[in-house]
Amino acid sequence: MEIEKERKVGISACLIGEDCRYDGKNSLIKEIIEAIPSEKLVPVCPEVLGGLPVPRDYAEIQNGSGEDVIEGRAKVITYKGADITENYLKGAYRCLEIFKKEGVKFAIFKSKSPSCGVGQIYDGTFSKRLKEGNGVTTALLIKNGIKVIREEDFLKNKK
Ligand code: SF4
Numbered sequence: 001m002e003i004e005k006e007r008k009v010g011i012s013a014c015l016i017g018e019d020c021r022y023d024g025k026n027s028l029i030k031e032i033i034e035a036i037p038s039e040k041l042v043p044v045c046p047e048v049l050g051g052l053p054v055p056r057d058y059a060e061i062q063n064g065s066g067e068d069v070i071e072g073r074a075k076v077i078t079y080k081g082a083d084i085t086e087n088y089l090k091g092a093y094r095c096l097e098i099f100k101k102e103g104v105k106f107a108i109f110k111s112k113s114p115s116c117g118v119g120q121i122y123d124g125t126f127s128k129r130l131k132e133g134n135g136v137t138t139a140l141l142i143k144n145g146i147k148v149i150r151e152e153d154f155l156k157n158k159k
Contacts, residue, residue, distance in 0.1 A: 007105075008042050009108060010041075010104040011042065011108050012027075014045065015110055016029075016032060016043055019054065020045040022055055022057070032151065042099065044095045046095045051090060057078035057082065059077060060077065060079075061114050061124055061133070063075070065121065065132070066135045069088060069136045070139055091136075092136045092137040104146065105147065108148075108150075109137075115135045118148050119150065121134065134148075
């Protein structure tokens with residue numbers, strides 16, 4: 001698949017086993033580390049890069065998508081009501097900087113996350129419902145010409 005011709009592949013760090021999720025766990029997908037040599041992977045956790053701790057309060061984008069957050073039209077709010085939009089923006093720009101420095105043009109990101117989600121994210125009501133849209137970092141990467149796919153699509157294409 002197209003992965004072979006990519007020099008470096010950006011990856012949500014939780015997908016390769018880093019315990020950086022909001023709950024202190026990871027979302028390891030063994031097929032990814034089996035398919036792509038580790039020296040080719042550039043792992044990032046935008047929320048940690050944005051200064052948030054592990055574990056942390058979970059959050060969702062309110063009244064919009066990642067694109068809206070970047071344009072200043074929407075905010076990222078924790079389930080306790082704290083506005084952590086600045087952390088999300090800082091993490092997204094830091095991730096873009098890392099990918100540019102490493103020459104990353106393609107990334108595999110964790111679906112549904114308010115940072116890394118691709119195409120679908122939680123709808124902001126903390127009720128596990130989804131809406132169309134990208135996470136904040138995904139939106140910024142796409143805006144800057146980096147292709148981002150969901151881990152599910154990577155697995156589908158592998159078969
Ligand atoms: S921000 Fe992205 S990399 Fe970090 S835990 Fe969430 S989905 Fe994984």
